[in-house]
């Protein structure tokens with residue numbers, strides 16, 4: 377027997393129904409905010425992903441050579457592909473350009489619940505504006521999407537990498553030292569951050585102050601530290617404005633400043649944000665994004681960019697934890713021919729009903745009346761059409777209500793009107 381590859385999953389019809397339902401909700405919210413859907417290929421040239429992150433990222437990729445010896449990779453995310461597409465074909469479009477996508481991504485991660493090697497992202501890129509209103513709308517969109525799919529328990533965190541850089545500068549932490557600190561900050565291992573800082577020769581007092589700033593949710597504490605840095609001060613003002621818009625316009629109550637957001641990808645700069653579903657445990661991050669820079673690196677004309685991606689699989693997991701009530705997918709009718717001679721007439725009726733926009737299935741196994749009825753009660757169908765010889769003479773069929781067991785005789789020509 378063949379095994380499914382590690383970190384991949386099959387989806388049952390029931391799971392697919394849930395996934396498509398949620399996908400449609402997400403799609404319609406993107407559209408409500410003026411975003412347009414695009415699609416890019418599942419694999420790209422390897423260089424697209426190493427250009428910003430360097431060769432080290434190859435360890436996390438599904439990278440391979442094709443038969444022509446070209447270096448390719450399955451996409452680990454869609455921001456770099458979308459920006460490649462933009463620089464190649466969409467630069468002349470009027471701004472701001474609002475693009476969204478659904479796509480499977482591949483990462484050579486260590487699989488666990490909520491972390492897979494093939495997973496799905498729903499994301500977007502906003503090209504051509506970085507006003508506080510633009511960024512607030514972007515973050516508001518991410519939050520609105522997760523709310524609109526039905527999630528109740530969400531937490532939004534906002535940080536800013538330029539401000540974090542300024543804080544690093546204040547404490548005289550070099551670029552090399554930052555590289556060592558960043559993974560610890562990313563994992564919220566703040567005690568290890570303090571130990572690391574002390575190793576760098578920073579005093580206990582300063583190390584503790586640095587830790588306090590990383591954990592501060594009060595803008596004032598951060599403002600005190602960055603007062604002398606003009607750029608950081610401007611970023612702080614912008615952050616404050618975004619924060620207020622999110623509270624007042626988007627009515628997001630669970631929004632916090634978090635300077636320790638560093639994001640895993642190398643292209644971010646400025647505002648960054650994450651949305652968690654606390655109920656999910658270790659892999660609780662549902663969405664991540666922020667402002668970033670890739671266009672100049674890809675040879676395009678500089679313009680501000682920001683975006684986010686929602687982990688679609690984790691969204692479904694979070695809905696399951698919250699015991700979300702999905703609407704059930706129902707067949708309108710199940711058609712049963714009483715014997716073999718009735719099969720072609722049954723198929724004709726089935727097909728006519730489908731032409732009228734109803735979802736209808738019929739017995740194709742010639743399994744006889746009682747087995748067919750048993751089957752019908754095992755699927756989600758309210759009404760059954762029984763096609764019998766006697767009734768057909770009179771151009772009629774029997775309709776049975778599966779809930780009550782009541783039966784009535786209906787003329788075939790009246791069928792469509794009556795059934796609607």
Ligand code: HAM
Nearest residue numbers: 453455490491492495661662663664665683684685687
């Ligand atoms: P990311 O944070 O790497 O950002 O991924 C976004 C989301 O994808 C995560 O928050 C998580 O929910 C989900 N995700 C990531 N890895 C896995 C995995 N192995 N299994 C299941 N879900 C996973 C990006 O990818 C950026 N491109 C987002 C962005 C768009 N930034 C700007 N524009």
